[in-house]
Amino acid sequence: xxxxxxxxxxxxxxxxxSALGMVAMNNPVHSxxxxxxxxxxxxxxxxxxxxxxxxVIQIIVYTGAVMVLLLFVLMLVDMDDxxxxxxxxxxxxxxxxxxxxxxxxxxxxxxxxxxxxxxPGTDTPEAVALVGGNTQAIGRVLYTKYLLPFEIISMxxxxxxxxxxxxxxxxxxGLEAGRRRxxxxxxxxxxxxxxxxxxxxxxxxxLSGRSNAQPAGVGRTLIMATDPDDQPVxxxxxxx
Amino acid sequence: xxxxxxxxLGLSAALFIIGLMGVLIRRNVLIIFLCVELMTxxxxxxxxxxxxxxxxxxxxxxxxxxxxxxAAEAAVGLALILAMSRRTRSVDIDDFxxxxx
Numbered sequence: 001x002x003x004x005x006x007x008x009x010x011x012x013x014x015x016x017x018s019a020l021g022m023v024a025m026n027n028p029v030h031s032x033x034x035x036x037x038x039x040x041x042x043x044x045x046x047x048x049x050x051x052x053x054x055x056v057i058q059i060i061v062y063t064g065a066v067m068v069l070l071l072f073v074l075m076l077v078d079m080d081d082x083x084x085x086x087x088x089x090x091x092x093x094x095x096x097x098x099x100x101x102x103x104x105x106x107x108x109x110x111x112x113x114x115x116x117x118x119x120p121g122t123d124t125p126e127a128v129a130l131v132g133g134n135t136q137a138i139g140r141v142l143y144t145k146y147l148l149p150f151e152i153i154s155m156x157x158x159x160x161x162x163x164x165x166x167x168x169x170x171x172x173x174g175l176e177a178g179r180r181r182x183x184x185x186x187x188x189x190x191x192x193x194x195x196x197x198x199x200x201x202x203x204x205x206x207l208s209g210r211s212n213a214q215p216a217g218v219g220r221t222l223i224m225a226t227d228p229d230d231q232p233v234x235x236x237x238x239x240x
Numbered sequence: 241x242x243x244x245x246x247x248x249l250g251l252s253a254a255l256f257i258i259g260l261m262g263v264l265i266r267r268n269v270l271i272i273f274l275c276v277e278l279m280t281x282x283x284x285x286x287x288x289x290x291x292x293x294x295x296x297x298x299x300x301x302x303x304x305x306x307x308x309x310x311a312a313e314a315a316v317g318l319a320l321i322l323a324m325s326r327r328t329r330s331v332d333i334d335d336f337x338x339x340x341x
Contacts, residue, residue, distance in 0.1 A: 019259070022278065023265070023271070042255075042284070046284075049285075051291070051303070058281070062307070070270070070314070073270075073321060096265045118294070141300075153305055160311075161315055163315075163319070164316050
């Protein structure tokens with residue numbers, strides 16, 4: 001058995017085992033570490049296939065950027081129910097496994113009986129080596145034939161990052177940026193712009209728990225409530 | 241034993257299906273997200289295999305694009321998970337049903 005085949009089976013077995021470990025692990029951090037192992041094996045497969053540039057990109061983008069982002073999110077997400085094993089109902093589990101096995105058999109038959117049609121391209125390993133290597137050859141393809149998709153991908157990344165920022169904003173902050181909930185009004189007895197039902201002396205001051213103003217007419221208290229959840233803060237004393 | 245392209249395609253299919261079964265079976269949103277990432281990476285192996293077999297570089301260019309799209313998808317997906325877990329205090333996929341109810 002040649003060395004290349006041996007290394008392929010080693011790398012492939014490690015990739016599949018770490019992928020299975022990722023699915024089976026309970027703690028998401030352990031799953032992420034198994035996925036890092038699997039991605040490193042996939043980068044090794046890329047090297048065996050002669051795509052050195054993609055292997056480096058795989059390591060940098062996937063195992064570097066995406067996994068670090070995921071670990072940061074894991075720290076921010078509070079999981080109260082982490083210790084229990086998160087799987088679906090037994091019926092769903094059986095159906096999922098069955099579907100997976102059926103799909104694997106189907107794909108294996110398709111791979112075994114496939115034929116390739118059309119003339120092979122011109123980028124043989126010799127031609128790639130003549131240009132200066134895999135990275136140079138990919139650069140030439142990207143900036144000539146795939147220039148427009150390349151630019152569109154940069155737009156997709158920009159929009160994705162903007163969307164991520166908008167989605168990850170705290171909701172309260174987003175509301176506050178959109179419109180002010182409470183404003184200070186010197187003209188209104190309660191100090192807010194909200195028109196509250198003004199009754200006579202029986203009116204309780206803590207209507208909706210937001211305001212501790214005196215009943216109307218007795219005195220005016222300036223109330224600043226910037227946040228619906230906060231306790232109102234008295235800014236000035238009574239105004240006569 | 242000759243190392244043909246079919247071995248690489250089989251490995252890619254196996255990794256993809258492991259990811260698919262993880263999406264179907266697990267209920268933790270973060271693990272489902274990891275499984276989707278694994279499926280994207282497995283498709284990249286198929287791209288590069290056919291790129292070598294047909295002596296073209298188009299497959300490698302497409303694999304590069306798929307990595308870029310996966311990075312954008314990771315950013316948006318993780319922001320969604322963060323927002324949803326902040327709202328429901330959970331990472332269980334069955335708790336995220338406010339669109340259905």
